[in-house]
Amino acid sequence: MRIDVLSLFPDMFTGVFGQSILKLAQEKGLVSLNVTDFRTYSTNKHSRVDDYPYGGGAGMVLTPQPIFDAVEDVKQPDAKARVVLLCPQGEPYTQAKAEEFAKEEQLILICGHYEGYDERIRTHLVTDEISLGDYVLTGGELGAMVIVDSVTRLLKGALGNEESAQTDSFSTGMLEHPQYTRPAEFRGLEVPEVLLSGHHGRIEEWRTKESLKRTFERRPELIKEEFLTREQQEWIKEWKKEM
Structure with missing residues (x-):
């Protein structure tokens, strides 16, 4: 995959693209990350x-x-590029x-600055317009970094464990269940007993229930009750009674 970023401040990407998963994915040949200063294309004498x-x-x-x-x-x-x-x-x-x-062959991300874009850029050049949220940043660079990171980690071979991307929050439609690691007890705080049981069926049921409960408590709009099992619907009824 090839990702091109068009920015007036290309140096902002040096540290981000040269670290962690993004660095490894490039070394493995999974993605080519390129940053272009579009000021160099200006035909204005200044x-x-x-x-x-x-x-x-x-x-x-x-x-x-x-x-x-x-x-x-x-x-x-020869690539069908998405221009974002x-x-x-x-x-x-x-x-x-x-x-x-x-899933695309090439992404081209345009980072804006100043008050906005000439409307002809929107209507005759781009395929997608993306916002990170209902707030305004100085420019599009931070948003581009977020997109590059979130896309690259989904490429096959980018993560050490392919299951990690599949079970992330939002990938399953729900928030991820709580995670624990060693030690089993820390300052009087203990890991749930079920996770130490070695019983894979019980562990999976616990994770499913905790994932649904966390989503119910924090992002209930993500839950599609018509896709839940009868048991999962009963869990939600009980949690509603406790509210």
């Missing part, structure tokens, strides 16, 4: 990439020419979208 908005208003707007040229240059001839615009108006980013992106 290398400007922004201008005042028509009709007046506060701030500056990114002009289309440098971004169009940069996207066209990095796009691979990072912006507050975009679709909220989810694990499902990460899984969708991970």
Whole structure:
């Protein structure tokens, strides 16, 4: 897979892309991560990439020419690239979208700055608009890092244990169950006995129940009751009585 990031501040990505899973995935040849300063594509004699908005208003707007040229240059001839615009108006980013992106041959992520983008970038260049949440950042760089990380870790061979990605929160539709490790007792706090039992059936039932309970308590909107077993529906009824 190839991921290209278009940014005015490419040095921001050096540390992130050179560490941990992202570094290992590149070394294994699973992903190629490339960062391009789209200012270098400006045909303006001062290398400007922004201008005042028509009709007046506060701030500056990114002009289309440098971004169009940069996207066209990095796009691979035989790949069906997804061109992603990072912006507050975009679709909220989810694990499902990460899984969708991970199936692509190439992602091109555009990091904005200033007041916004020339609308022609939205309407004639990008395939997706993505937002990390209902807040505004200085630029799209941090959002791009999040997307690159969340997509790369889903690539086959990126994680030491392939099951890790499959059981992450949101991958199953519910939040992940509580996790424990050694020691079995720490400052009087003990690991649940069932996890020490060695009984795989009981352990799996406990994890399923705790996952559902955590989702019920923290993110109830994620639960689709029509897909629950009768026993799981009974658990929820009991938890509602305790509220």
